[in-house]
Amino acid sequence: MKNHHPTALQAEGIDKFFFNPTKTQVLKKISFEVKQGEFVSVVGKSGCGKSTLLYILSTMDTDYQGKLHLDGELITGKPRNYLAHLRNEKIGFVFQFHYLLNEFSVLENIMIPGLKLGKYSREELEYRAMEKLRIFEMEEHALKKANQLSGGQKQRVAIARALINDPLLIMGDEPTGNLDKKNSDIVFNKFKELAQEFKQTMLVVTHDQEFAEGTDRIIEMEDGRVIRQ
């Protein structure tokens, strides 16, 4: 069934070296693909290169060998400004350390990527941002400053922000890694909800076994290689 879905992200033979202090290969011939609508997790011990892989997939790190396709388009070797635009339009991010802009309110934080894309007017974006907040039951906090929220709340806002431009793909870098059990469950349930109700494509790096087991597919990495997918 899933094979009939188009590919959202495809990696072909990704190699990555670190040169400081000595040349070490951190990723070795990584190849896999993520279909649209799939909820995929990448697991592995710390230091196995899974975060490094995520940064490459996210287009932020361009220093690698191999080929990367996003939405059927080869994006390896594209100029940085084009990649920035691509990130804005097609990729939503959730980081381990929430990374909201403390200078802005919750609502504005969610709206900023939308304002940058410029597809919708400010009023429309405000409406859409409120809708996203409602999914996460955060609408009453809309006008608070980002630093007035708890860790779990921040992470939910971060996910709402990732959704604002209806991205092709959401990437998470240990989204529950910094949260306690209760908040981590809330966030995990939200991810599941997104996968089931909205058929949102997601790729999440985690070392939380419980989290990984709740996803459609697990890609396991060890020592820079994919050992099981």
Place this chain on the structure above:
Amino acid sequence: MKWSLIFELSKALMLARFKQTAVAATGVMFSITMFVTLLGFMNGLNSMLDGLVLNRTPHIRFYNEIKPNPNQPVDITDEFQNTWNIIRSIKPSTSRLAIYNSEQIIQNLENDSRVLGVSPKVSAQVFFNVGTIDLTGIVSGIDVEKEAQLFAFTDYVTAGNYEELNQTNTIILGKGLADRMLTGIGDVIQITTAQGNKMQVRVVGYYQSGLGDYDNSNSFASIGTVQKMLGEPPSYVTDIQVKLHNLDLAPSMARELEKIYNIDADDIQTVNAQFETGTNIRTLISYAVGITLLVVSGFGIYNILNMMIYEKLDTIAILKAIGFNGSDVNRIFITIALSIGVIGGGIGLVFGYFACLGIDQIPFETEALPTIKTFPVDYNPKYYFIGASFSLITTYLAGFFPARKASGVDPVDIIRGK
């Protein structure tokens, strides 16, 4: 890219570090205030000092100079054409001081479109008789109305009424001269000309130019009075003073008209070259001080922006991660720098104007400058315009390198570093 979003982000970043931003803007404000005040005050003083001499100096002065004839008879003679002639002890020829055909020259000059106004003058060397003592001096016979209109004559008449000079046998004495003669207004004094003519004149006012030496020997009467004093006809004029619309034309016009009328002509630039130099150097110094102040505040902005970027690395990383590219980030920080420049510079211009108004109120009375009651200040909009431009240029340059650094931040480094 939408600028409204850039402005919004810049504003948020500035408000987040409001104190630092305010300090940077205050730095710019202070230097612009000082710049405008300094230039206004300096140039006010400059133009006052220049005015002391330049206001009263004609742009071109026509006169007959007493000098030896350059065409000596021996040079004209055919016999000595190809010889080397040496003549010793040449004396000036007996030429008249009066200008030939002066009426026609004045009329021609008045019809010239480059000329603002023409004022004839008769200068006479005289003795002022005080008891048994004779004081030497000069009486200038002037056309009172034209002198007032072209050379600000009235500004320097400190006592008495200058209009009474239109009556015959009246005189306005230099202040120093009047003090030495112990004459009051209304007194009658006796004058002897170099030719020996004696004449009684009534003192109607004092003249004070601010140059002591000048006031000790100069006095003014109407042109008719002086002609009468010398026993000369009404066509007798020794100087023709010309004021132009554009002062820069003076040297070339002087050379041109000198040939046409076959008389001597002096232009203001040649006569007062040293004033020009003094003015230029004073202006240069005030610009140098003003720009130094701005550069110092520019370094302040540079420091504060660098610090802000260091503190906001997370924000920059997240902006880049969610799709802002390097030039967007660059624009945000340039906008911050320019906003500091615009706000600080704007307030600085207003404060500078107020400071100038303040200086303008400080009493400054000196014997030498009768027309000046308070410190002179120049409100030329040029200084405000230059101040505004400099504040924008320095803040832009101060923001340029920090902004470039910010635009080069690699988000992966920041996010991974946590």
